[in-house]
Amino acid sequence: MDEDAGAGGAFDAFTFTATWRDYLPIALSNLALTIVTLGIYRFWAKARERRYLWSHTRFVDDTLEWTGTGKEMFLGFLVAMVILIPVLLFIQFGAQAMAMRGMLGLAFTLLLASYAILLYLYGVARFRGLRYRLSRSWWHGVRGGSDESGLRYGVSHFWKTLVGSVVVALLVPWSMTRLWNERWSGMSFGDRTFECNVTTSGLMGRWIMVMLCPIAGALIAVILAAAMYNGDPGRTFVVTAITFFTIYGLMALAGIGYYAAFLQAAIGDLRLGRVCFHFDADSMDWLKLFLGNIALVIGTLGIGIAFVGYRNWSFFIHHLGASGEIDELHQSTTHVPRDAEGLLDAFDFGAV
Amino acid sequence: MPSTSAQSDRPEPPALTGWLYDGVTSDRRAVTVAIDGDMLRIVDGEGAVDTVGFGDLVPLGDHARIVFGRVGREGWRLRLDPLPAEIAARLPRQERHGGILDRFPIVLVLIVAALASVVGLVALMQGAAFAARLVPMSWEVALGDALVGDLGGSACNAPAGRAALDRLVARLALDTPVKVRIVDLDIENAVAMPGRQIIVFRDLLTNARSPDEIAGVIGHEAGHVANRDVMTGLLRSFGLSVLIGGVDGGAMTASLLASRYSRAAEAAADDYAIHALDAARVTPAATAAFFDRLAKSEGGDAFATRAASYFASHPLSADRRRAFLASAREAGRYTPALDAPDWRDLRAICGK
Numbered sequence: 001m002d003e004d005a006g007a008g009g010a011f012d013a014f015t016f017t018a019t020w021r022d023y024l025p026i027a028l029s030n031l032a033l034t035i036v037t038l039g040i041y042r043f044w045a046k047a048r049e050r051r052y053l054w055s056h057t058r059f060v061d062d063t064l065e066w067t068g069t070g071k072e073m074f075l076g077f078l079v080a081m082v083i084l085i086p087v088l089l090f091i092q093f094g095a096q097a098m099a100m101r102g103m104l105g106l107a108f109t110l111l112l113a114s115y116a117i118l119l120y121l122y123g124v125a126r127f128r129g130l131r132y133r134l135s136r137s138w139w140h141g142v143r144g145g146s147d148e149s150g151l152r153y154g155v156s157h158f159w160k161t162l163v164g165s166v167v168v169a170l171l172v173p174w175s176m177t178r179l180w181n182e183r184w185s186g187m188s189f190g191d192r193t194f195e196c197n198v199t200t201s202g203l204m205g206r207w208i209m210v211m212l213c214p215i216a217g218a219l220i221a222v223i224l225a226a227a228m229y230n231g232d233p234g235r236t237f238v239v240t241a242i243t244f245f246t247i248y249g250l251m252a253l254a255g256i257g258y259y260a261a262f263l264q265a266a267i268g269d270l271r272l273g274r275v276c277f278h279f280d281a282d283s284m285d286w287l288k289l290f291l292g293n294i295a296l297v298i299g300t301l302g303i304g305i306a307f308v309g310y311r312n313w314s315f316f317i318h319h320l321g322a323s324g325e326i327d328e329l330h331q332s333t334t335h336v337p338r339d340a341e342g343l344l345d346a347f348d349f350g351a352v
Numbered sequence: 353m354p355s356t357s358a359q360s361d362r363p364e365p366p367a368l369t370g371w372l373y374d375g376v377t378s379d380r381r382a383v384t385v386a387i388d389g390d391m392l393r394i395v396d397g398e399g400a401v402d403t404v405g406f407g408d409l410v411p412l413g414d415h416a417r418i419v420f421g422r423v424g425r426e427g428w429r430l431r432l433d434p435l436p437a438e439i440a441a442r443l444p445r446q447e448r449h450g451g452i453l454d455r456f457p458i459v460l461v462l463i464v465a466a467l468a469s470v471v472g473l474v475a476l477m478q479g480a481a482f483a484a485r486l487v488p489m490s491w492e493v494a495l496g497d498a499l500v501g502d503l504g505g506s507a508c509n510a511p512a513g514r515a516a517l518d519r520l521v522a523r524l525a526l527d528t529p530v531k532v533r534i535v536d537l538d539i540e541n542a543v544a545m546p547g548r549q550i551i552v553f554r555d556l557l558t559n560a561r562s563p564d565e566i567a568g569v570i571g572h573e574a575g576h577v578a579n580r581d582v583m584t585g586l587l588r589s590f591g592l593s594v595l596i597g598g599v600d601g602g603a604m605t606a607s608l609l610a611s612r613y614s615r616a617a618e619a620a621a622d623d624y625a626i627h628a629l630d631a632a633r634v635t636p637a638a639t640a641a642f643f644d645r646l647a648k649s650e651g652g653d654a655f656a657t658r659a660a661s662y663f664a665s666h667p668l669s670a671d672r673r674r675a676f677l678a679s680a681r682e683a684g685r686y687t688p689a690l691d692a693p694d695w696r697d698l699r700a701i702c703g704k
Contacts, residue, residue, distance in 0.1 A: 029458055036466040038473075055413055062380070065412070065419075065429075097499045140380060141373025141427035190378060329378035331427060 013275075013322035016314050017063075018056035020307070026052055027306035043077065043345075044070030046309075053313045059139055060326065067143075068136035068340065076132075076342025083121070083343070087114050116158070121343060123157025124150045127183055129344035132337050134187055144189035145334030156182055169211060173203040173262070180266045189272055190329030198269035206258040213254050217247030256290070257283045267320070274324045281319035289315050368432050372396065375427030385432060387439070394430070404430075406442065476591045484583035489548070492583055496547020508534040508554065513701025516694040520563060523689060524571055524632045528578040532570055536702045542569050544576040546583060554702050560642070563690035563698065567632070568625055568639025568676070575624030581617045622672055626679045635686040640676035 030045035047070040054066035091114050098107035127150030134144030157179055164175025177198045184196040221243035228239055260283045267279035281289075293311060296304035368385040372394065386393045392409070394402045409430075410421040418435060422428040432439065453461050513534070521532050532550045539553035550573040552566070560566050576582060613621070629636045690698060 032458075032462050033453075033465065036462050036469055038469050041465075055417075093499060138427060140378035141375045141429050142378045143427065331376050 013060055014317050014320045015058045016056060016317040017058060018053065018310070018314070020310070022056075023052060023307075023310055027310065028303075031303065031306040040074075041070075043073040046070070047073060049309050053310065054137065057313075057317050059322075062140055065138040066136055067138060068132070072338065073340040073342070073345065076338070076340030077345050078342070079339060080125075080342035080345065084118075087117055090114050119161060120154045120158045123161070123179075124154035125341075125343035126157070127153040127186065128337065128339060129341040130183060130187060132339070132341050134189065135332075135334065135336055139189075140329070141331075142190040142329045143332050144187065145332045145336070146187050147334050148186045150186075153179075153182055153186065170204075170207070173200040173207045173258075176262060177203070177266065184270055188332060188334060190332055192273040192327075192329060195271045196266070196269050198266045202265060203258065203261055206254070206261045210251060210254040210258050213250040214247055217243060217250060220246050253283075253287075256286050260286050271324075273327050273329075275322050275326055276324045278321040278323065279319055280321065281315065285315070285319065368436055370430060370432040372431075373427060373429040375425050375429070383430075385430075387436070392430075473592075477588060480587040480591060481580070481584045483587055484580040487580075487583050487587075493547035496545050496549050499546060506535050506537065508536050508702035510697070510701045510703055512697040513699075516690055516698040517701065519694060520567060520690055520698065521570065523634070524567060524574070524628050526571075526574045526578075526628055528574055530570075530574050530577050534701050542573055544573040544582050546586065548577050550574065550577065557699060557701070561645075562638050563688060563695045564629075564634050564638030564686075565642040566698070567634045567689040568629060568636065568642065571625030571628040572621050572639075574628065575621030576613065576617070578624055579617065579620055581613050581621065584617070585613060618672070619675075622675055626676060630679060630681075632689070633686055634689045635683075636676040636679045640673050640680075643673045643676070 026048060030041070030048060033041040034045050047066070047068055050066040050068065054064040057064045091111060095107045095111045095114075098104075098110070127146075127148070131146040131148075131150065134146065137144055160175040160179055164171040177200050181196045181198060184194045187194045221239065224239050224242060228235055260281060263281065264279050267277050270277045289311065293308050296307060296311070298304075368387075370383055370385055372381045372383045373379075374381070381396045383394050383396050385395075388403075390406050392404045392406070394404065396402075404422060408423040410423060411418050412421050412429075413419045418431075420430040420432075422430070456464075517532060517534065521530065528548065530548050530550050532552065534552050534554060534557060537553050538555045540555040540559055542550065542552040542556055544550050550570060552569065556569065557566065625639070626636055629639070688695070
């Protein structure tokens with residue numbers, strides 16, 4: 001390997017060499033096959049998409065390689081369904097049946113337990129989804145992975161999410177950064193373990209902005225109402241609509257601002273051996289990505305949805321950087337997971 | 353990491369050059385390769401020799417940038433640059449969509465898959481009605497008991513009202529034994545549940561103008577029971593959710609509680625009700641008027657919201673009203689479904 005690449009500090013480590021024309025046949029045939037198979041092809045479509053995207057993503061001197069298959073993702077999904085269906089059936093039917101029989105207390109308790117199980121499993125799913133992706137990602141003949149099952153991470157995810165979002169929403173940045181650290185510290189590439197110790201510094205301000213949006217929106221509503229209210233129902237509707245859109249618009253913008261800062265900090269703190277990662281997408285970049293995706297899908301009457309994964313990956317790689325020195329890696333000895341992203345997919349959070 | 357060069361002083365005439373990852377370390381080694389019959393002889397910069405049979409080489413990536421993997425050696429990757437024509441000629445066909453799909457033209461695959469999906473959906477919709485009749489009634493009763501049970505405290509059981517309801521059901525002399533209960537919820541609706549159960553919600557009873565309307569509604573729901581429509585609906589929604597991949601619990605519940613039957617199933621249930629009313633000498637005009645009232649109230653008053661729940665599960669049409677009206681014979685033939693004291697008792701069944 002050319003060692004000069006890593007010697008001088010920052011280097012343009014990641015490049016994305018795909019072109020949309022090149023990807024077009026894959027996008028269109030994936031979309032068409034997914035539609036005519038009532039969605040069953042989507043696992044194979046995802047595998048094919050990743051094979052293309054990974055093979056057009058270059059790190060330093062060579063491209064990545066994706067070796068995951070549609071079949072393993074399909075099977076992983078089926079297994080996850082077997083786990084989730086009993087819980088979902090209880091939530092949909094069991095609780096109702098018990099309530100109708102007058103066992104309200106027990107039904108409520110079991111319903112809460114079911115949601116707790118789902119929250120726990122979602123944490124496990126996020127861990128395993130990342131573990132799976134790393135285990136199928138190769139570079140220089142070496143892959144990543146994890147020696148952990150994610151069951152312990154699930155426990156941590158469970159209580160930190162509850163404390164962060166439900167009890168005191170102000171602790172959301174704390175739970176997000178801690179969970180990010182725990183997730184990545186359990187991952188490795190080759191024989192090196194990822195390290196991450198990101199803190200909430202610089203994130204609290206942005207998160208408080210998000211929390212303040214409903215208050216700001218309410219203030220705007222009061223001012224608008226005072227200025228415009230005249231008892232006319234039409235006018236009332238307009239004021240309500242403006243307030244509604246203001247609150248949600250502000251929250252979305254502030255949310256993007258927070259998320260952009262979070263990912264910059266979180267990826268910026270990630271290290272593998274002597275390689276440090278960077279991510280420089282700011283709020284405007286994210287906003288442009290989202291609006292671009294929406295415009296693409298609407299402008300093509302939905303067909304453009306086949307390109308959203310491509311755009312997201314391109315965005316991610318474009319803003320991802322690395323610096324430091326690359327040491328020789330030895331092959332990963334981690335267990336090769338067979339569950340793919342089944343659980344994560346079952347939760348419908350299967351991002352790229 | 354040692355810097356390597358392709359210098360080799362071995363006298364091997366048609367030497368091909370390339371690089372190799374051995375799958376053990378991330379070290380990228382420049383190699384020279386000689387073709388020796390069915391074997392590749394690979395020599396690295398330090399003179400180490402390895403031989404690989406053609407049969408063990410797995411071409412990966414697209415043909416423009418082919419890389420070879422090796423059977424049984426994960427991460428082993430060999431690239432020849434340029435790829436000699438004699439090897440290119442031996443490559444298997446490029447994989448595109450994966451597996452069996454590549455053996456046929458994509459358009460043919462799309463058409464066949466689309467047809468198969470349509471046939472599958474039609475078979476499911478038609479087959480569910482057939483399959484529902486094969487489900488033993490004892491299973492359906494068990495399912496109904498599991499789902500609804502004894503309704504706990506929400507069933508209305510005032511003894512006089514219960515006796516009146518029993519008399520009303522007995523009067524209809526249905527050929528299918530049904531279990532009719534009134535549930536104390538302010539919903540203007542009635543549903544057939546699995547296991548020959550019919551539930552009439554309180555508001556339907558209190559808003560009815562005569563016992564004849566209730567007789568018509570019970571007759572209609574009994575039609576669904578007799579035709580096994582409840583089981584058909586369950587099987588359909590279950591089959592659909594399995595087919596589309598993913599359990600939409602919400603849709604399943606909805607299909608159970610607000611069972612949307614096909615138009616044909618509604619017409620058949622109406623037919624059943626008309627015959628039951630006729631045999632019991634209860635006027636069908638009341639049921640027609642009841643439908644009429646629901647239809648007219650669609651203007652947006654408070655009644656409409658309550659009526660909406662009935663519309664959602666029992667789509668009305670002028671044809672259906674007409675069918676009830678058309679079945680009416682001379683007025684002298686009919687007597688009220690319940691006498692005045694019974695009707696009063698029935699309306700007071702929930703103790704209100």
